[in-house]
Amino acid sequence: xxxxxxVAACLLVVINTVYTYPANTVIGLVILLAGVPVYFLWRxxxx
Amino acid sequence: xxALARRLGLFDATMLMMGGIVGSGIFKxxxxxxRQVRTPAxxxxxxxLGGLIALAGAFIYAELAALRPEVGGQxxxxxxxxxxxxxxxxxxxxxxxxxSGGMAAVSVTFARxxxxxxxxxAGETAVAVGTLGALTAINCLGVRAxxxxxxxxxxxxxxxVLGLVAAGWLLVRPESGGPHPLLDRPPSFGLLSAIxxxxxxxxxxxxxxxxxxxxxxxxxxxxxxxxRGLLLGVSGVILxxxxxxxxxxxxxxxxxxxATTTPAxxxxxxxxxxxxxxxxxxxxxxxxxxxxxxxxxxxxxxxxAMAEDRVFLRxxxxxxxxxxxxxxxxxxxxxxxAVIAASGRGASSARRARxxxxxxxxxxxxxxxxxxxxx
Numbered sequence: 168x169x170x171x172x173x174v175a176a177c178l179l180v181v182i183n184t185v186y187t188y189p190a191n192t193v194i195g196l197v198i199l200l201a202g203v204p205v206y207f208l209w210r211x212x213x214x
Numbered sequence: 215x216x217a218l219a220r221r222l223g224l225f226d227a228t229m230l231m232m233g234g235i236v237g238s239g240i241f242k243x244x245x246x247x248x249r250q251v252r253t254p255a256x257x258x259x260x261x262x263l264g265g266l267i268a269l270a271g272a273f274i275y276a277e278l279a280a281l282r283p284e285v286g287g288q289x290x291x292x293x294x295x296x297x298x299x300x301x302x303x304x305x306x307x308x309x310x311x312x313x314s315g316g317m318a319a320v321s322v323t324f325a326r327x328x329x330x331x332x333x334x335x336a337g338e339t340a341v342a343v344g345t346l347g348a349l350t351a352i353n354c355l356g357v358r359a360x361x362x363x364x365x366x367x368x369x370x371x372x373x374x375v376l377g378l379v380a381a382g383w384l385l386v387r388p389e390s391g392g393p394h395p396l397l398d399r400p401p402s403f404g405l406l407s408a409i410x411x412x413x414x415x416x417x418x419x420x421x422x423x424x425x426x427x428x429x430x431x432x433x434x435x436x437x438x439x440x441x442r443g444l445l446l447g448v449s450g451v452i453l454x455x456x457x458x459x460x461x462x463x464x465x466x467x468x469x470x471x472x473a474t475t476t477p478a479x480x481x482x483x484x485x486x487x488x489x490x491x492x493x494x495x496x497x498x499x500x501x502x503x504x505x506x507x508x509x510x511x512x513x514x515x516x517x518x519a520m521a522e523d524r525v526f527l528r529x530x531x532x533x534x535x536x537x538x539x540x541x542x543x544x545x546x547x548x549x550x551x552a553v554i555a556a557s558g559r560g561a562s563s564a565r566r567a568r569x570x571x572x573x574x575x576x577x578x579x580x581x582x583x584x585x586x587x588x589x
Contacts, residue, residue, distance in 0.1 A: 169270045176267040176417060183414045195311065202306035206299045206525060213524045 218285060218431045219538040221358045224439040224446075229365040230426040231447025232372075233508035235419075236454065238323070238501035240375060241478035241494055243419050244462040248471040250412035252398035254463045257471070260409060261459050264416030265452035272423060272448040276441030279427055283436030286519030287427025293523070302525050305516045309550060313513045317506055317547075318554035321346050324502035327495050342555045345503070349510045350548030356537040357432045360511040367504035374497035375454050378478055382461035385485035389467030419455065423448060425508065428515040509551075514543035 185192045248257050284290040286301075293301035308314075325341035328334070353360035399405050423444060430436040458478070462471050465481045474480045478497070482490030518540035521531030534541045 169273055173267060173270040173274055176270075176413075179410060180414055180417050183411075195307075198311055199303050199307050202303040203299060205306065206302040209525055 216533045216535055216538060218533065218540075219357060220432055220434045221356070222361050222429065222433045222439075223435075224443055226361045226365055227426060227433060227439045227443025228446045228450070229368040230361070230429065230508060230512065231423050231443050232450055233364055233368045233504055234422040234425040234512070235447070235451045236368075236371060236375075236501070237320070237422075237505040238498040239419055240455065240458055240501070241378075241498055242476065243415060244459050244477045245471055245474055246415045247412045247459075248463075248468055248477075250415075251408050252468050252472065253394050253396060254468055255394070255396045256398060256409065256412070257463055257468060258456065258459055260412040260416050261452075261455050263409075264413055264420050265448075265455065267413075267417060268420035268423075268448050268452065269445075272444045275424060275427065276444045279430065279440035279444065280437045283430045283433070283440060284519075285428070285431035285522070286516050287430050288424045289428070289516045289519050290430075291427075298523065298525065302520065305520045305526070308513055308516055309547070313509055314547065314550035314554055317346070317509045317551035318342075320502050320505050321551060321555050324499060324506065327499040327502065331492065331495055331499060339556050339558075343552045345506065346510070346548050346552045346555065349507050350544055352507075353510050353514075353544050354534065354537065354539060354541045357429070357511070357539055360507070360539075364504065364507045364511055367500060367507055370500045371497070371504050372450075372454065374493075374500055375458060378482060378494070378497070379457045379461050381485040381490065382465045382481040386465040386481060388464045389470055394468065420448075420451065425512040428512040431515070510544065510547055514540055514547045517543040517546060 244257075247260055251257055251260060278291050279287070282290050282294060286293075286305075289301050289305055292304050321342035322338055324345060325338040328341060329336060329338065349363075352363055397405060398408075426443065426447070427440060430440055433439050462477045462481055465484060466474065466477065470480070471477055476494075479491045479494045482494050484490075486493070517526060517530050520526035521528055521540075521543070530543045530546060531540065532542045533539065
């Protein structure tokens, strides 16, 4: 119950941010997603 | 093999928690909310509701902290709950954008206020980079040294906030625009969406407690002190925020609060004249320095945890044999923030933030978008 209440509040913030700053949202997402291939490349190198 | 030293207790945890949440924003943010909802009951109600949400989050994080009292905190929760890649992306974003960029912008703000207060002639960038360097050095001396500085700055910050509250309460006659109605419009969808718009900056202001979890491996009893520090810290922040907002509403009235962009200075100016405004500038300098010292203490523990997990440069996992802190990770954080600050990105983004908040002032009457909120 506590968790649902908190998650709903976080969703409100996320939706508002996407709506208010669409360009920044896209830039931020691209930077974050760029980390995914880096992670897998690193794993392979270390293995 | 060396391990992190468990040297921090409940007081350190609580101060880290509050230091992660309360920045210089407390002196500015009240007006942002007052532009969305217009009566004392709705303004203070938004801060109460936001506080309840923050408390709910604190209880969730308290459970997580008790389950996983590990270095990296939230990084470890993401790794074990979802996937190591999700945790990696979190640390990646922390180093490349959120933490380093935030610290860069705040170090420039700190430099500006210090130069203004002291009348010292020096470049903003030089002061910003020098401050980051000094905090990096202090934190390399040991987790005790870093935490003592952080706690001292947090205590000063609390003192500055209480000073504002006391001066506003005792020295300023309340702004009485007659009895205020409870709501600024009849209960409707419009009222609900205005409360939602007011809640967004409130929730940003209450955010930031997760960073204290990063140092879990340096608390003597993390499974006990991290949850307690979390709940004590968030409760303390709720009290501070409610007190500041109550004083702003009382001294300036809801209309006056919505009309200014520097509410704390406005209250202090009414209480003490021009001297009051410089006191607030000093409070902002202390708060920004506290934010920097909290960041340089906490975030490097995530990079250290990543190196330990072998998903980051191994050298970042290096501990100094005597001080037992991840010196390379700490230096990396200081350097990343300094590079962004020196490249002018920090300065120009701070300028941009100021500009957009002043232009937002013009359109805030109808636009649902809130100006940027400073943590």
